[in-house]
Structures are given as structure tokens and as C-alpha cells.
Amino acid sequence: MRNDISDLITFISQDDLWSGRLQEVVAEHLMPALDEFDLEYDDLPEVLGEPWPGVLWGCGFEDFLSRQYEDDNIVDLYLKRRGWNEPAANREYFGALRDTPVRLYEVSGVQPGVSMVLGDLLGDTKPVTVLEGSATQSLKQWDRIVVRVIAENDAHVISGALLAFSQEAVAFLIDGLSTVLSVDKNDELSLTTKQLLKCAPIFTNAWLFTALPRALSEELPELSNADGEDIMFHDLRFPFETGVTQKEVSLCLNEANFFAADGARCWTWLAPHSSKAPRERDGLMLESQTDGRTVLGHLELKGKALLINVNSSARADRVRNLVMNAAGQHLKQPLTTIRTVEQMMAEEQVESDLEDADEIPPEIARQIVQEHMDQHYRETLDAPIPALGGKSPNQAVRSKAGRAKVVDWLKKLENNSAKHRNDAIEEYDFGWMWAELGLQEHRK
Structure with a gap:
């Protein structure tokens, strides 16, 4: 070694x-x-x-x-x-x-x-x-x-x-x-x-x-809901009993006064009007309201199952009991998936990346970015830059002190570009700007 x-x-x-x-x-x-x-x-x-x-x-x-x-x-x-x-x-x-x-x-x-x-x-x-x-x-x-x-x-x-x-x-x-x-x-x-x-x-x-x-x-701040409960996303899936239809389950849910219909197959679980004010707790509260009432969860009929989303373990237990009391004869016991805030954010990022992928062929995207950056930076050479004391790069290079500032400015531009997540921006060649400004000897 x-x-x-x-x-x-x-x-x-x-x-x-x-x-x-x-x-x-x-x-x-x-x-x-x-x-x-x-x-x-x-x-x-x-x-x-x-x-x-x-x-x-x-x-x-x-x-x-x-x-x-x-x-x-x-x-x-x-x-x-x-x-x-x-x-x-x-x-x-x-x-x-x-x-x-x-x-x-x-x-x-x-x-x-x-x-x-x-x-x-x-x-x-x-x-x-x-x-x-x-x-x-x-x-x-x-x-x-x-x-x-x-x-x-x-x-x-x-x-x-x-x-x-x-x-x-x-x-x-x-x-x-x-x-x-x-x-x-x-x-x-x-x-x-x-x-x-x-x-x-x-x-x-x-x-x-x-x-x-x-x-x-x-680091994510401590998150809680209006009841002071730690945020932990629960997805409950109630499979239908054999032969049960969506209409039968829908009728039962519509009769339950704690679920507000939100379309033909969707409901919102709302807190009663007389609910207490949210509990004070360190960190941030993650919650939404409708008509002055706290939204406790969302329900949706999809295929041969009832899907429910809530944001705490306690709410998962409560909604399970409410649903089984309202439509238990039509539903089997639920399957539950639990996700942390970090996992939820990671999943959303993956979905976003997949949606953005392959929309434009890489070679076309690179050419578009190249042309845009060429035009942008060519205009920038004659634009006032705060870091250069309000002078344009072409004006600033006329003095010794100004040249030093332009060198620092160019280095920051190039360094920030090299760290960009977009490959086309990361690979952009700033060499022409150094040459245009007569500063090639400073770009080792």
C-alpha cells in the first residue's frame, strides 16, 4: 500500500x-x-x-x-x-x-x-x-x-x-x-x-x-398533522368481497356522514365542524382544510378495491374502523403500505425524472442548449454586470483591475456550469469567451 x-x-x-x-x-x-x-x-x-x-x-x-x-x-x-x-x-x-x-x-x-x-x-x-x-x-x-x-x-x-x-x-x-x-x-x-x-x-x-x-x-423539519401526530403516509387498499360492485360500496360510503362525496367514485374524509384547534408542536404542520374543516384523508374506488390515503398511523386506524362499520360486509380486511416523508419525496423525484426523460433526443437538446447559451453569453459581453461594478465585460477588460474581476467572473460562470445536472450545460465550452475578451493566458 x-x-x-x-x-x-x-x-x-x-x-x-x-x-x-x-x-x-x-x-x-x-x-x-x-x-x-x-x-x-x-x-x-x-x-x-x-x-x-x-x-x-x-x-x-x-x-x-x-x-x-x-x-x-x-x-x-x-x-x-x-x-x-x-x-x-x-x-x-x-x-x-x-x-x-x-x-x-x-x-x-x-x-x-x-x-x-x-x-x-x-x-x-x-x-x-x-x-x-x-x-x-x-x-x-x-x-x-x-x-x-x-x-x-x-x-x-x-x-x-x-x-x-x-x-x-x-x-x-x-x-x-x-x-x-x-x-x-x-x-x-x-x-x-x-x-x-x-x-x-x-x-x-x-x-x-x-x-x-x-x-x-x-434536514427535514419535524412534521405533524393538525392532531399533533407524526407524519407517516398510510395507503390502505380494501379488496372487494366476491361479487361486490363499486355501486354497492359507493352507496354505503354516501350514507356515512363523515365522508363527503367528491365525484362519482371519490370522497374526502373531513373532521367535524366542532373539532378542536390544531395542537401546537415544534416543527411544521402538514395539513389542508376544506370549508373550514380539516381534511383527514381521501378515498377512491378503483377497480375491485377501495383505496384510502391518510397521513398518520392513528388516522389509519380510525378510518379503517369507520369504513368497516359503513361497508364492512362488502370489503375484505385492508392491505396497508406505509411511507415516510423522505420516501414519498424520493418517489415523486423518480416520477418527475421519468416524465422528463426522452422528451427531446439528447443530440437535439444539446444543440438547443448550445445555441441558447452562445446567444445569451454573447449578449452578456456587452451587458452591465454587478460583479464588474456595473460595467460590461468588454468595458471592464480595458483596465488591469477590471481584467482581474472579469477573470474571476468567468471562472465562476464556468465552475457553476460544470456542476450543472444537465449534461449539455455541464459540457459547455467557455473557451470562446476567454478568447473574445483576450484573457486566454488566464485559462490554464
């Missing part, structure tokens, strides 16, 4: 002093955000999903390897005591991790499964081509990432802990570094290796402080 760090981790775990130091460094990377959002490390798999808890721990671990304590550095100590048992490549890799700071890079020249070019955004190091098979499968042109780049023989590789940074995370990072280093926030940051090594926890915190709010807001 290339660059195997398992023996190094075992060595640290067997020493209480160094194990404690590692935990302290990892805490510097994680605890400010965890405390802010009232979370534990064990909550991260559920909130962020895999593999992020391990990656975040890796950020702290790689930082720990660079820490110099009064008595020693853990990499130096390990190599002195156990280095003889490690391949030369591993010894060199551990030493490189010790001396290499984490940096903020801009991604370009992505060759999926092969390599990418990384440009340093916080220092003066030259762009470097990195050999990488996994990360290049998902990274797009102009993405921003935080990682350590390690020189290995005549090539470069990245360390194990890589964080993709959103624009919001980059701004958070720049603000945090400027504050810690007492740099004017309007000045361009250029950090030395020593400064970067000391600021490693700020990178992880910038990612967490922007990723956690998004992840937590994406």
Missing part, C-alpha cells in the same frame, strides 16, 4: 502523551464549530454523511504531524524509533507531511482519473500538476480545495485530507486568516510556510462553519 500510515497511527495510539496531544490538535480543528452548533463528533456521520468525519479527523492528524513540541516532533520521534521498519518511500512521505502546510488551491486542467493543476491562492508557489485518480473524478474547473501537496520523486501527489471549498467558505477563510494575522481585509493575502503551518485549524473551521449550516438546514 502506497504511503501506509497505519504503523504511525498505531505508534501514536500506544503512547498516552502523544495520543493526548493528537486529540488536542484534532479538537482545535473540530470543537469551535461543534460547540457553536451544539453537536458531538459522533453526530457528524448523520449530519454530514460519509466520508467527512474521517476526512475532518485527517485534517487534524496531518496538522499534528507538523507540530513541534519542546521534547520532539512525532514524525521525528517515530522515524528515530521505528523508521528502520518503514520503506524509504514512507519515510520520505512522513517527512513531507511534517514540513508541508495545508494550502488553498484553485483547480484547473482536470483530467478525470489522471491529474489536475493546482494554483496556490494564498502564496507565491507556482501552479503544480498533481497525479490523482480519485478526486479528479468529481472536481471541476475552477473549484477551490484545501489540501497538502506532497512532492514525490519527480511528481506531486495530494495528502489524504481534502476539503472542497465553496465561495462562502473561501470568504470565511480569508476573513479568519486576515483577523488572526492582523492583515487589512482589503489587502491580498500571501502567507509564508510558517504562517500556514500555524493556521491549519482555521482552514478546517472555515469549512465546518459553512458546511454545517447547509447540512443542518437540509
Whole structure:
């Protein structure tokens, strides 16, 4: 296994002093955000999903390897005591991790499964081509990432802990570094290796402080109905007894005063007019009303069965009893399907995708999108853009400061397009815009 760090981790775990130091460094990377959002490390798999808890721990671990304590550095100590048992490549890799700071890079020249070019955004190091098979499968042109780049023989590789940074995370990072280093926030940051090594926890915190709010807001709120019951969709199917017709069941349901006819074969189950006000509860209430009465469920005759939809377990029990009392002689016991809110949403998405699929042949759709985007962006070159101070791209490129803004604007356009779910938009080539504006040398 290339660059195997398992023996190094075992060595640290067997020493209480160094194990404690590692935990302290990892805490510097994680605890400010965890405390802010009232979370534990064990909550991260559920909130962020895999593999992020391990990656975040890796950020702290790689930082720990660079820490110099009064008595020693853990990499130096390990190599002195156990280095003889490690391949030369591993010894060199551990030493490189010790001396290499984490940096903020801009991604370009992505060759999926092969390599990418990384440009340093916080220092003066030259762009470097990195050999990488996994990360290049998902990274797009102009993405921003935080990682350590390690020189290995005549090539470069990245360390194990890589964080993709959103624009919001980059701004958070720049603000945090400027504050810690007492740099004017309007000045361009250029950090030395020593400064970067000391600021490693700020990178992880910038990612967490922007990723956690998004992840937590994406969680579905607690949903209940007007009776204060948890939302759980129940679909009940009452098969007809042998020889029973829809008309017979329909007559029984029409005689029941709690079911309001909604067509020849459909009914709405309504709460009585005297029903109490909805129960107060944290989260959101999922409910609808008709004529001031709460809708408790829907009934429909379909083929040789009565179908009923309600949104809680308690309502499923109640409507089962009501229906059997009203038309039980005509119906068999129901078959029930239960679905969560998440399952219902997933099913609706699948149905939507199927409806949209194959409406337009892919080659025609791609041509339509290509022509539309060509026309749109050609008009945009002469349109005022807020990000360019109200100037058009053609006007802004006439000054040095304006050209820098146009480059940033183009990168954002291209990066957003590369991440689009529509293949035609994702594959759109912005090269002509860079050429039109005379900025080809900035598009590596």
C-alpha cells in the first residue's frame, strides 16, 4: 500500500502523551464549530454523511504531524524509533507531511482519473500538476480545495485530507486568516510556510462553519398533522368481497356522514365542524382544510378495491374502523403500505425524472442548449454586470483591475456550469469567451 500510515497511527495510539496531544490538535480543528452548533463528533456521520468525519479527523492528524513540541516532533520521534521498519518511500512521505502546510488551491486542467493543476491562492508557489485518480473524478474547473501537496520523486501527489471549498467558505477563510494575522481585509493575502503551518485549524473551521449550516438546514423539519401526530403516509387498499360492485360500496360510503362525496367514485374524509384547534408542536404542520374543516384523508374506488390515503398511523386506524362499520360486509380486511416523508419525496423525484426523460433526443437538446447559451453569453459581453461594478465585460477588460474581476467572473460562470445536472450545460465550452475578451493566458 502506497504511503501506509497505519504503523504511525498505531505508534501514536500506544503512547498516552502523544495520543493526548493528537486529540488536542484534532479538537482545535473540530470543537469551535461543534460547540457553536451544539453537536458531538459522533453526530457528524448523520449530519454530514460519509466520508467527512474521517476526512475532518485527517485534517487534524496531518496538522499534528507538523507540530513541534519542546521534547520532539512525532514524525521525528517515530522515524528515530521505528523508521528502520518503514520503506524509504514512507519515510520520505512522513517527512513531507511534517514540513508541508495545508494550502488553498484553485483547480484547473482536470483530467478525470489522471491529474489536475493546482494554483496556490494564498502564496507565491507556482501552479503544480498533481497525479490523482480519485478526486479528479468529481472536481471541476475552477473549484477551490484545501489540501497538502506532497512532492514525490519527480511528481506531486495530494495528502489524504481534502476539503472542497465553496465561495462562502473561501470568504470565511480569508476573513479568519486576515483577523488572526492582523492583515487589512482589503489587502491580498500571501502567507509564508510558517504562517500556514500555524493556521491549519482555521482552514478546517472555515469549512465546518459553512458546511454545517447547509447540512443542518437540509434536514427535514419535524412534521405533524393538525392532531399533533407524526407524519407517516398510510395507503390502505380494501379488496372487494366476491361479487361486490363499486355501486354497492359507493352507496354505503354516501350514507356515512363523515365522508363527503367528491365525484362519482371519490370522497374526502373531513373532521367535524366542532373539532378542536390544531395542537401546537415544534416543527411544521402538514395539513389542508376544506370549508373550514380539516381534511383527514381521501378515498377512491378503483377497480375491485377501495383505496384510502391518510397521513398518520392513528388516522389509519380510525378510518379503517369507520369504513368497516359503513361497508364492512362488502370489503375484505385492508392491505396497508406505509411511507415516510423522505420516501414519498424520493418517489415523486423518480416520477418527475421519468416524465422528463426522452422528451427531446439528447443530440437535439444539446444543440438547443448550445445555441441558447452562445446567444445569451454573447449578449452578456456587452451587458452591465454587478460583479464588474456595473460595467460590461468588454468595458471592464480595458483596465488591469477590471481584467482581474472579469477573470474571476468567468471562472465562476464556468465552475457553476460544470456542476450543472444537465449534461449539455455541464459540457459547455467557455473557451470562446476567454478568447473574445483576450484573457486566454488566464485559462490554464
